[in-house]
Amino acid sequence: HISWYPKIAQRFKELFDLTKVELEITKAVVTGMGLTQLATSRRRSVGTVRQQAKKLLSKLNLHSQTELVSLYSGFSKFTLNSVIEDSELEALGITVSQHVLTRPDQRIIDYECVGPEEGHPVIFIPALLGGNTVTEDIFKALTELNIRLIMPWRPGLSQSGLSGEPDLASFERYANALSALMDRLEIQACPIIGHITGTLFAYAAAKYVPDRIQALTIANGIV
Numbered sequence: 001h002i003s004w005y006p007k008i009a010q011r012f013k014e015l016f017d018l019t020k021v022e023l024e025i026t027k028a029v030v031t032g033m034g035l036t037q038l039a040t041s042r043r044r045s046v047g048t049v050r051q052q053a054k055k056l057l058s059k060l061n062l063h064s065q066t067e068l069v070s071l072y073s074g075f076s077k078f079t080l081n082s083v084i085e086d087s088e089l090e091a092l093g094i095t096v097s098q099h100v101l102t103r104p105d106q107r108i109i110d111y112e113c114v115g116p117e118e119g120h121p122v123i124f125i126p127a128l129l130g131g132n133t134v135t136e137d138i139f140k141a142l143t144e145l146n147i148r149l150i151m152p153w154r155p156g157l158s159q160s161g162l163s164g165e166p167d168l169a170s171f172e173r174y175a176n177a178l179s180a181l182m183d184r185l186e187i188q189a190c191p192i193i194g195h196i197t198g199t200l201f202a203y204a205a206a207k208y209v210p211d212r213i214q215a216l217t218i219a220n221g222i223v
Contacts, residue, residue, distance in 0.1 A: 003136060004031050008076050015075075022056045025049070029065045030072045073133045100159055101181055107161035109177050111152040115142035121190040123150045123178065123205075125198035128157075150190075152181060154201065171204035179209045191215040 004027055013023045028038040039049040053065070062068055101109040114134050119142070126133075134149075142149055153160040155174060182190070189212050194202025199218050206216045 003076075005076070012072060012075055016060060018056070018059075021052060022059070025053050025056055026068065026072060029053070030069050070127075076133060101177075101184055103177060103180065107177070108159055109152060109161075109181055110157075110159040111150060111181060113148060113150050114139065115148040116146055117148065119146045119148035121148050121150055121185065121187050123152065123182075123190060123192040125154070125192070125194050125201045126151060127196035127198055128154065150181075150185065152178060154198070171201065172208045174201055175205045175208035178205050179212050182212055188212070189214045191217065193217045193219060195219050 009023060009027065012018070012026070018026065024038065024042070025035070027033070028035060035049045035053055036046050039046045042049070057063065057065070057068060060068065060071065062071065099111055099113070101111065103109060141147075155170070156162045178192075182188075191214050192202050192205055194200070194217070196219075202216060202218065206213050
């Protein structure tokens with residue numbers, strides 16, 4: 001389930017030149033409504049709606065509804081701060097604190113924290129496309145389980161600087177940056193989660209700063 005904000009949806013529609021029907025299909029898919037329910041509400045046959053959905057995926061060069069969800073999720077994250085007021089997020093009970101850590105070489109590590117301030121810390125390194133999107137359900141789960149999710153952006157994304165040339169050494173530099181981030185947050189050690197391509201950076205942390213990592217979990221796209 002991904003929150004649907006009309007302002008973000010309109011930008012998504014304009015960017016990808018979607019029709020009104022294509023945007024309705026996108027909304028149904030990303031909010032969990034489903035094509036069958038959409039067909040009923042639009043008084044169209046399921047076959048017609050499925051064919052329209054197939055054309056939409058082809059138009060966006062996607063291969064599945066899951067990829068459509070990932071695309072919208074990533075777009076929503078990168079657009080959220082520019083169109084949604086803090087008061088609107090607070091009304092949903094969602095509070096995400098954003099921070100930056102400046103390294104000695106002047107690189108910037110951009111990171112976000114969500115969940116109880118005194119909750120059990122867990123580092124989450126997201127996939128490239130999904131970004132650090134936090135849905136209402138995720139926020140509620142973090143609160144109930146008393147987990148403080150720490151989400152460092154990947155090198156070159158958001159305000160984070162590149163960690164040097166794209167070679168194996170850059171993974172060690174990023175692992176050391178994570179260790180410095182944990183020092184700032186006064187965390188001796190904690191679990192780390194790598195999501196899809198974030199797996200590479202999670203493994204790097206386990207290799208180069210193993211004393212800071214209590215457990216390593218890898219999640220695929222469906223998880």
